[in-house]
Amino acid sequence: MNTGLKSTDYHFPGQTKKYTGKVRDVYEFENLLAMVASDRISAFDVVLPEAIPYKGQVLNQIASRFLEATSDIVPNWVESVPDPNVTIGKKCEPFKVEMVIRGYLAGHAAREYKAGKRLLCGVALPEGLKENDKLPTPIITPTTKAAEGHDEDISREEILKQGIVEESLYLQLEDYTRRLFQRGTEMAADRGLILVDTKYEFGLYEGKVILIDEIHTPDSSRYFYSDTYAELQQKGEAQRQLSKEFVRQWLISEGFQGKDGQKIPDMSPEKVNSISERYIELYEKITGDRFDRVDTSDIYNRIKENIEKSITLQ
Template sequence: MTEAIKETQFKFPGQIDFYKGKVRDVYIFEKELVVVASDRISAFDVVLPRAIPYKGQVLNQIAAKFLAATADLVPNWVESVPDPNVTIGKRCVPFKVEMVVRGYLAGHAAREYKLGKRMLCGVSLPEGLKENDKLPTPIITPTTKADAGHDEDISREEILRQGIVSTKDYEKLEAYTLALFQRGQEMADEKGLILVDTKYEFGKHEGEIYLIDEIHTPDSSRYFYKEGYSENQAKGLPQKQLSKEFVRQWLIAGGFQGKDGQQIPEMTDDIVESISDRYIELFEKITGETFVKADTKNIENRIETAILNQLT
């Protein structure tokens, strides 16, 4: 099997802290962050036992492409991408909300709608919608940004009432979110895709708001294939998705949904390789570019060297 990055444990000059996320290793400096996109994979809020070769590279490079393509709309945190798995950028103080934006009734929104709810995060939904129908206009359905555990739905009104974000800043976050989503939908359309929903995270650096984290990746977004969408809707058929939903479906088929007492199915070499192949396929479909596999021999040395060269 190709070597994969399960975790990194570097020590850099000037480093003041380290944070290990579900899939990323974050090296914290006074004014900068060095983010290593590992090959760890999570589903149902659980990190799976085996890493997926090239997954980190796929997500890091998709995010880099879309951050560069939206920099004219919203300033973002990125300063350099010195390695296929690494992004270095401004150290921002994150807002404690994630800006989830939806153009279609899918996923969590569809599940809530099926339960009879017509209000989602303070936004009213019209009657008569079917799962995966296009919404009249895109809606923002924020969630809290939990330090641990699950994020929770929250309304605009509650965010402002609790003072989680100031009115002035929140209005800017809304405007940025809708502009980014429109650009993302336009770019997806060019590739024969529909950007269904996604999430954005923002932070502040020296008083300015910046777009942070990854954007428009298959881990943070849901895509449908444009071809066949209308026909599938008319017939009440599921939509063909471009996301990591295939990983969740494999786990569900193996009896795992992240609940107590459930066991993760065995991740054989064949399963790991098939997931890796699917991520590469996602990259090529979303970007329209051929994926170039980075050298995975002495992969940690490669990453550490790239970071050190950039920091000095």
């Protein structure tokens, strides 16, 4: 079985820096970034020990599709996609917040609500909600963007008070976030899905706000199947969903939530393969297209050659 792409360590002509994120390896040049979507998988802000075959291709190709489909709302960082696992784009100055938007009480928000909290990132939540209920209106619940460790919830008031983003720009981020979420909701509905929650990241490029990173992927978003949503909610049963939540739930069942002292459970080849198949299922359901499993027999050198060709042409 393909073991997946765990990491890269390239040295390109003109390269100025390399940054390794939880999932992506980012190579910096004077005005460009080459972002390699590896097959690493993270949950609870912890990178799990095994790579998931084809996961990087799934994320990169979904992100490319949705960035193109929303470019009329906000310009984005993409210049080219020279490889199934690679996007090359503008080098922006990223804002140090992630713009999380939620249409339903799910995931982290549901866990906080269950713990008794009724104020999430400065936004008041009504009493009487059940997990996965639709919220009266979508809410923006930002997080700080941590270079390492856990991202932390933060309110609009704290972002402005701490000067993390100036007010005029932050209001622009909120506007883009709501408009992108509306577009994502409409596109999901066309596929029989509900876009439950998602996150967007933005940066500045030549003084303008630019959409960066990935959008509407199963790593950054949560989807429910719309045809069974109402029935399952009425019965109080778990929703059928497309997201990375199935990985989180498996980890929770094994006693791991990324807390100090907890041991990451072993991932058998069967578990790795099942996660890979779920990601491929996610791709096909979200896009409506059949997933083309590209040849991964020499994925490391394939990516290197495609980046080199693309950088030369820029």
